[in-house]
Amino acid sequence: MTAPSERRPIVLGVDALDRGPLTAAWAADEAARRHLPLRLLHVIAPRFRDPRGYDESFHAELWRAGHQLVERAASLALERHPELEVSTDVVDGNAGHVLVRESAHAELVVLGSRRLSRLEEMLSAHSVTVPVSARAECPVAVVREAEHVTEDPPYVVVGVDGSPSSAAAVDWAFGLAARRGAALRALWVWHPLPFLPVDEDATLQRLRGMLYEATSGQSERYPEVELLQEVVRGHPVEELGRASTHALALVVGRRGHGGFTGMWLGSVPHGLLHRAHCPVITVPSPPR
Secondary structure, eight states: OOOSSOOOOOOEOOTTOOOOHHHHHHHHHHHHHOOEEEEEEEEEEOOOOOOHHHHHHHHHHHHHHHHHHHHHHHHHHHHTTOOOOOEEEEESSSSHHHHHHHHOOOOOOOOOOOOOOOOHHHHHHOOOOHHHHHSSOEEEEEEESSOOSSSSOOOOEEEOOOOHHHHHHHHHHHHHHHHHHEEEEEEEEEEEOTTTOHHHHHHHHHHHHHHHHHHHHHHHHOOTTTTEEEEEEOOHHHHHHHHHHOOEEEEEEEOOOOOSSHHHHHHHHHHHHOOOSSSSEEEOOOOO
């Protein structure tokens, strides 16, 4: 393993069961664009004491397989970007806990997806996308689908709702779009309550003003980024998922309120981990 860098790395959780090459390539490209080191990490279950010694050999096999996984990912990253600073590590522990701990010293955590349903995700002891996205101290990118580069210009989508985590997501999305030479599509989804009378025209006008206020500061900071602003009516997961169909990435804030892991993450980003058609980046609220 190479010596740690003083710069905050991009951490890739390497998993044998996700779409490894796609995820490793995305993480390597992002590290190269940001001129940051790439840390490849595989977590194996801790060894259990077994007087018959069976577990020792099983644990050793897991260790060997883990090193093969991270070395393979490192080779792929260096083939794409020979100048990239890459380190590898295999550690014992609970994968979710280890990656959340790593996030305290990372610029970004990148995960693949096993493409589990929500029920499978709840029943699986090895799924880390939701718990890490919910608890990480830095943004988390889940690469479930490839980014889409066929649009001209390519664009990033950011969900805006006026919350502190949304403001952090807007900031992050502008930087991502600027590094990619992409446009930014800022989307505010209005989900009216049923049977509640409302002046739709006045509401849409007010939300457009709030969307403008939420993005104006960053737009001045990144004048090279073409900004497209839109207020749409519908369910946030459905509308943001639809907007992600041809996007490079979808950026959303984390709006959980504690309790169960899914509540920590928030229902919209949780739903988008299953519905989006491009990488999803969840951004936590800034520390108070």
